[in-house]
Amino acid sequence: MELLQILTARPPRERADAVRNREKVLTAAARLFREKGVDNVSMDAIAAEAGVGKGTLFRRFGDKSGLAVALLDDAERALQEAILSGPPPLGPGAPAPDRMAAFAAAYADYLFGHLDLVRMSESASPGARYRVGAYHFWHRHLVILLEEARPDADAGYLAHAVLALLGAELAAALHPDYGEDRLKAGVLAVVSALCGPRGA
Amino acid sequence: MELLQILTARPPRERADAVRNREKVLTAAARLFREKGVDNVSMDAIAAEAGVGKGTLFRRFGDKSGLAVALLDDAERALQEAILSGPPPLGPGAPAPDRMAAFAAAYADYLFGHLDLVRMSESASPGARYRVGAYHFWHRHLVILLEEARPDADAGYLAHAVLALLGAELAAALHPDYGEDRLKAGVLAVVSALCGPRGA
DNA sequence: GTCATAAGCGGACTATAGTCCAGTTAAGCG
DNA sequence: CGCTTAACTGGACTATAGTCCGCTTATGAC
Numbered sequence: 001m002e003l004l005q006i007l008t009a010r011p012p013r014e015r016a017d018a019v020r021n022r023e024k025v026l027t028a029a030a031r032l033f034r035e036k037g038v039d040n041v042s043m044d045a046i047a048a049e050a051g052v053g054k055g056t057l058f059r060r061f062g063d064k065s066g067l068a069v070a071l072l073d074d075a076e077r078a079l080q081e082a083i084l085s086g087p088p089p090l091g092p093g094a095p096a097p098d099r100m101a102a103f104a105a106a107y108a109d110y111l112f113g114h115l116d117l118v119r120m121s122e123s124a125s126p127g128a129r130y131r132v133g134a135y136h137f138w139h140r141h142l143v144i145l146l147e148e149a150r151p152d153a154d155a156g157y158l159a160h161a162v163l164a165l166l167g168a169e170l171a172a173a174l175h176p177d178y179g180e181d182r183l184k185a186g187v188l189a190v191v192s193a194l195c196g197p198r199g200a
Numbered sequence: 201m202e203l204l205q206i207l208t209a210r211p212p213r214e215r216a217d218a219v220r221n222r223e224k225v226l227t228a229a230a231r232l233f234r235e236k237g238v239d240n241v242s243m244d245a246i247a248a249e250a251g252v253g254k255g256t257l258f259r260r261f262g263d264k265s266g267l268a269v270a271l272l273d274d275a276e277r278a279l280q281e282a283i284l285s286g287p288p289p290l291g292p293g294a295p296a297p298d299r300m301a302a303f304a305a306a307y308a309d310y311l312f313g314h315l316d317l318v319r320m321s322e323s324a325s326p327g328a329r330y331r332v333g334a335y336h337f338w339h340r341h342l343v344i345l346l347e348e349a350r351p352d353a354d355a356g357y358l359a360h361a362v363l364a365l366l367g368a369e370l371a372a373a374l375h376p377d378y379g380e381d382r383l384k385a386g387v388l389a390v391v392s393a394l395c396g397p398r399g400a
Numbered sequence: 401g402t403c404a405t406a407a408g409c410g411g412a413c414t415a416t417a418g419t420c421c422a423g424t425t426a427a428g429c430g
Numbered sequence: 431c432g433c434t435t436a437a438c439t440g441g442a443c444t445a446t447a448g449t450c451c452g453c454t455t456a457t458g459a460c
Contacts, residue, residue: 043446052410055410063447157374158386158390164365164370165361165364167364169329170360178356186354215437217425217439218437242415242417243416244415252439254440255421255438255440258417259438264417325417
């Protein structure tokens with residue numbers, strides 16, 4: 001019984017002012033990004049708009065990419081839940097190659113739906129992309145599917161390779177020339193080729 | 201005759217002081233990078249070490265990635281010449297899939313041989329990688345080979361996809377866990393898969 | 401209610417990329 | 431050799447990410 005109390009009460013409830021300030025920051029950031037574009041908003045501007053100090057901003061979110069991650073949280077979580085427990089082929093129950101294609105398509109939608117924010121979350125500091133929890137989730141998902149579809153291949157590497165095609169930097173660079181549909185088709189073609197000769 | 205003079209004499213010989221300063225900067229940058237690591241050297245430090253002003257540095261090289269490109273110039277040019285006129289399979293004369301594999305392997309060697317510098321050249325400003333002349337060269341090379349090996353596919357996109365696997369950011373992130381050989385093997389496996397079912 | 405304390409706060413401070421422009425000087429010409 | 435001019439130079443200046451630390455305050459215990 002004591003143990004239960006400890007476990008449930010442990011994180012001594014986030015302070016009320018902290019909660020308030022986090023809300024203020026996220027709201028302000030979302031508005032500024034919407035109005036002026038993600039690339040034209042400085043952390044100072046966000047702090048000022050939110051009415052908090054800069055130290056607060058960085059204490060809560062670590063850095064610019066952390067702020068982006070926080071803003072993307074909802075969309076990201078939705079995708080993760082669809083993968084874990086949604087209907088196939090994105091969710092469990094379909095053959096691995098189908099699930100991989102569904103994932104690539106769904107992730108591409110997520111990516112293009114929030115391109116600037118995702119880009120900021122990936123490029124704020126060098127290597128940021130690979131350190132974020134979400135990246136590990138996508139990678140793990142792909143590894144499991146690849147091991148099923150191609151037991152002979154280096155699933156760990158191939159999963160990174162697929163994710164490399166879904167990087168925001170690449171998408172942003174190619175988007176003007178190629179457009180969303182062509183990029184999506186290209187990723188699907190590569191995934192299909194990787195899933196084995198029969199899928200090609 | 202006048203036209204010839206104009207064409208040959210046009211760039212009115214770089215000023216002597218400019219040449220001297222460019223040398224000084226490149227030498228100083230190379231030494232500082234070697235001694236302290238690419239990530240621990242600021243542009244101010246390079247300017248100071250070279251004994252020139254900061255304005256000079258940026259006037260000559262544009263930005264940090266331009267400086268990296270200048271330092272990589274020799275290695276990059278060597279690879280380009282091997283592709284254009286070296287012995288097959290890297291140079292002309294071999295089947296397209298073989299040439300693609302040879303290119304991937306050779307580029308990987310170049311990449312790992314200068315990882316930090318290449319990374320700096322690609323990440324100094326967002327999208328820098330895709331704006332540099334060399335990137336267009338690699339892309340064009342791959343497009344030609346892909347069109348030969350896979351006339352039905354979207355060669356333009358696939359070429360970008362292959363180059364995405366050879367990005368410095370990705371290589372730097374995976375290198376500690378995967379090592380050079382495994383990464384190289386992985387890229388070759390993807391290239392092989394892309395070259396068509398028979399290569400898989 | 402009051403007190404102790406740790407979490408939270410905010411703005412001054414640092415580091416660094418990149419800009420700007422007034423002064424300097426190399427190069428070509430007569 | 432001196433003049434003209436355009437390119438070059440260098441350092442002061444700006445913008446911005448991120449750090450630091452003394453002050454404030456919410457919270458839980460008594």
